[in-house]
Amino acid sequence: MKPTLQTVADAVGVSRSTVSNAYSRPDQLSPALREKIHEAARRLGYPGPDPTARSLRRGRVGAIGVLFTSALSYAFTDPYAVLFLRGVAESAERHGSGLLLVPLSEADEQAGIEAVRNAAVDGFCVYCVPASHAALDVTRSRGLPLVAAERPVEPGPDSMYVGIDEAAAARTVGSHLARLGHRRVAIVSDLLVAERRTGPVALDGPADIRYDVDVTRERLRGFAEGLAEGGVGWSDLFLVNAGTNSRAEGARAAGYALDRADRPTAVLAITDLLALGVLDALATRGLGPGRDVSVTGFDDIPEAAAAGLTTIRQPAVEKGAIAGRLLLDPPEDPAARQVLLPTDLVVRASTGPVERK
Amino acid sequence: MKPTLQTVADAVGVSRSTVSNAYSRPDQLSPALREKIHEAARRLGYPGPDPTARSLRRGRVGAIGVLFTSALSYAFTDPYAVLFLRGVAESAERHGSGLLLVPLSEADEQAGIEAVRNAAVDGFCVYCVPASHAALDVTRSRGLPLVAAERPVEPGPDSMYVGIDEAAAARTVGSHLARLGHRRVAIVSDLLVAERRTGPVALDGPADIRYDVDVTRERLRGFAEGLAEGGVGWSDLFLVNAGTNSRAEGARAAGYALDRADRPTAVLAITDLLALGVLDALATRGLGPGRDVSVTGFDDIPEAAAAGLTTIRQPAVEKGAIAGRLLLDPPEDPAARQVLLPTDLVVRASTGPVERK
DNA sequence: TAGCGCTTCTGGATCGATACAGTACGCCGC
DNA sequence: GCGGCGTACTGTATCGATCCAGAAGCGCTA
Structure with missing residues (x-):
């Protein structure tokens, strides 16, 4: 039988409440008694008040x-x-x-x-x-x-x-690329559609994203708005869904864009992890990032700096x-x-x- | 007042136990009643049995x-x-x-x-x-x-x-280096001493490690045993403690070894993270890993492969x-x-x- | 129709603690 | 000597559920 407050109380000859106080409100009893109680608890192998019972009574879990x-x-x-x-x-x-x-x-x-x-x-x-x-x-x-x-x-x-402000941040990415003259643009993102598959998708606009993580929609909206400053319309964008938010899928997804006849000059990824994958895809094709194809990410994870990735920094x-x-x-x-x-x-x-x- | 089992029970006109069963043992009551209970719960905004109370009674937390x-x-x-x-x-x-x-x-x-x-x-x-x-x-x-x-x-x-088997694994690292002819060897490890400082330390042997994480001691013992096959004695080892298990401290610690007049030809790090730091230290000094100085890690984290780090793989x-x-x-x-x-x-x-x- | 087994539901005991009102007692001042 | 006050401790109610022995109802058989 595991010892409880009562076990200790009986051993010392005080009430349950007093033992409880010895643990939770040490100022409520004399130092001598407190020590006696702790000593008895040690002797009996009592590990202190049960967290579950305590939580129930206190109404707080910790x-x-x-x-x-x-x-x-x-x-x-x-x-x-x-x-x-x-x-x-x-x-x-x-x-x-x-x-x-x-x-x-x-x-x-x-x-x-x-x-x-x-x-x-x-x-x-x-x-x-x-x-x-x-x-x-x-x-x-x-x-x-x-x-x-x-x-x-x-x-x-x-x-x-x-x-x-996801959309505003994404807008700065879009307009950065627009100012650099990019007109053929691909976007790599996860969660564009409900299925977990990697491949191109067609959407009527950001609002058409069928998977309701707001972040995705807002970032895409921002990208589009920023790019629009350079005259790039929504229908000009080549969208690729990534099955998961991972480097490998980022690379796979990028392939769909990079292997097209009219290769985009810029690939916007919705996270840095995907963007790193896009960079991998460039590397395997012998393409130079920032030269042959511009790549952007989002988040500014530590690896982004090392990879020289243009991205949005947010304080994670x-x-x-x-x-x-x-x-x-x-x-x-x-x-x-x-x-x-x-x-x-x-x-x-x-x-x-x-x-x- | 937040609804409880009793609230729902009263609303439906059944006993508390029955409501409990509706959640925890659905097979114990008729589908009709169960549905009625769930309906009432929805109506009253009852979120289901309180996890804390449930844990207390069940003696299991999840x-x-x-x-x-x-x-x-x-x-x-x-x-x-x-x-x-x-x-x-x-x-x-x-x-x-x-x-x-x-x-x-x-x-x-x-x-x-x-x-x-x-x-x-x-x-x-x-x-x-x-x-x-x-x-x-x-x-x-x-x-x-x-x-x-x-x-x-x-x-x-x-x-x-x-x-x-930490020691056995470490021994293979030690003998690998011994076979390659290394005789001037440094070891970079955290937790060699209780203090969190980075710098050289002197120890009489693995057993002298004053901080009692067994892993450290065992790996060092293994390194030493493996190196001994090449005639490298414990006193020949140059030990550097790293303040934390991080890449940056690994680089700092390595500096103490690499900047010595009789620079070691091999640096054994006790984790891959530290080893990556050692590689950084080599790079800033223009030294070639595997050529000027051999470096080993431990764990085989994903980054190790990319860095070309010799290490011990364990299934993390x-x-x-x-x-x-x-x-x-x-x-x-x-x-x-x-x-x-x-x-x-x-x-x-x-x-x-x-x-x- | 008594007896049996099965399903469905009930009610009190219980899990192990804390909150709070209350008691006992010593000490102070007047 | 007595009210007032503070400190140290007690005892009961309570937190919100689950467990379990048992009761009620019902169909089936002999």
């Missing part, structure tokens, strides 16, 4: 949940996700809370719902989950603080988020840290619950003027 | 804890740790469990102890934590399954671990997956609770024969 779309196991593959998580972790640590990673598998929606139901947490952080995912409703119905790691297209007055760790802080200590002021972070266009060697032949 | 030495926020910086975590995550996901990351800050030992006490989990996975860390005792006293992500030097009969993801499986479903057979994985010496361009001048 952990925050992070929801991921992709299988939990992929959470660690995207450097940007890792940086974000690190920020969340920093906040949680400062607050003495743990981080519960909650799988939200795509194949089995019911499993995700169950996971959210069962998650013992004080709040949820939602990272790149499509707005339609059923688990989100469950998350909301739990009535816990919830912060989105991106700006919802239509933020409610009391919703919390920390994000960037800080974003996570703020998300964590919002969750653990939601500000009274509704305005403070919605945070927009600044972004910068970082121009590196992977973009250059289009060649005049 | 999450496993992962303990880290370094601050939680660094858990994501070492690619090897990330791979391992991914494996653990895969197992947890399959089992419908979450992953609770538990910070074990080094500065504030008490905070770590508190974190372990408060962690609502069904088991702990310990990853690279010094055997002396006070939080480990607390972990054990919780009486939960516990699996170490490395082989303890003296495994108890009932302890669980998944690891590799699989290691994590097995750790997770051991935790969630401890085998009856004690022998099956202790898993040793195979390793390979992967020879790449970063090692070569010592130059005869």
